[in-house]
Amino acid sequence: MPDGSPSQQRSGWAPAIGAYLIWGFLPLYLILVRAVPAFEFVAWRIIWTLPICLVIVAIRGQRPDVRAAFADRRALGWLALSSALIGVNWLVYVWAIQNGQVYAASLGYYINPLINVLLGTLLLGERLTRAQWVAVGIAGVGVAMLIDSAFSTLWISLTLAVTFGSYGLVRKRVTVGALPGLTIESALLLIPSLALAGWYAATRGSAFFVSPALSAAIILGGFVTAIPLLLFAIAARRMPYSTLGFFQFLAPSIVFVLGLTVFEQPLQPAQAACFAFIWLAAAIFVWDLVRRSRAAS
DSSP states (O other), X not given: OOOOSHXXXXXXXXXXXXXXXXXXXXXXXXXXXXXXXXXXXXXXXXXXXHHHHHHHHHHTTOHHXXXXXXXXXXXXXXXXXXXXXXXXXXXXXXXXXXXXXXXHHHHHHHHHHHHXXXXXHHHSOOOOOHHHHHHHHHHHHHHHTHHHHSHHXXXXXXXXXXHHHHHHXXXXXXXXXXXXXXXXXXXXXXXXXXXXXXXXXXXXXXXXXXXXXXXXXXXXXXXXXXXXXXXXXXXXXXSOHHHHHHHTTHHXXXXXXXXXXXXXXXXXXXXXXXXXXXXXXXXXXXXXXXXXXXXXX
């Protein structure tokens, strides 16, 4: 639980901003590895995330947490499900960026907080405030605008939002910290990832051995996976989740700007209208968080 003192909570701002800045600028990193097929890259990302996690786990003295989670069959079952969800999420995100669907990826993470609210209502028995229902309704209208003109990319946004929202819901049910959990998830995905990387090496040639520069860029994928999750875990311990929600919209906003500038992607009228509705829903969502946080203090 985060400490209630204002100074302790403010100390969580830097790691929170750091995590979401890394996630926001992730498309720029993916430019470095755009020559690697999405499936192969996600496999290498998992392969290199595991040793980095193990080193950080050792430094932070969390090896007992990892061993305890491995010994708990129930926790291991939930983490197997969460590893599948995050694997699908990573794959769809990488594929979307590689195939020029930057706006669809951005939209997915704008929708994600609202998906979290719906999942909490439907599966955890949480109750929505009137403002939250309004925000969900407005977001639904925005998404519906894409059904006609951008239906072919709507699946990207919804898959990203639902898989990451479900991932958070599953992780909520298991009492394993973010870093030990990611370590176990990476370990559970290691064998299929090695098999996939081996298949690419045998049939198409491994991207990892194309050049030292590309190899280094692929290894970097482990760091850009583990580091922001560690920063996020630090922030979550120091500040209330309601406050942390403010920062959740930073990453998709950066991705949206990158789509307009670096990737120079045309913004269709339906997409622009959808983003306008999503931004309005996000503003109502954040306003409600502020209002309820002040009322509780």
